[in-house]
Amino acid sequence: MKKYSFTTTIHKEGKWYVVQCVELGVASQGKTVAEAKKNIKEAVELYLEDVPAGEIPRKPSIVGTLEVAHV
16 A cells, blocks of 8 residues: 655634645545544545546645735
């Protein structure tokens, strides 16, 4: 069994923490950060069940920061 690492982002929307797997485009949510992390892991595992091992789609991602001025 091959293991993969993916990039995730989490942000709060109202009462929910929304988490996205950047490379796969899979998203989930939870009422806490821990619940959101648990849910995205499950969502990614379910997503990968239908993908042959050698064909994991990986959208290239560049993670960086952006600096802007607010007037």
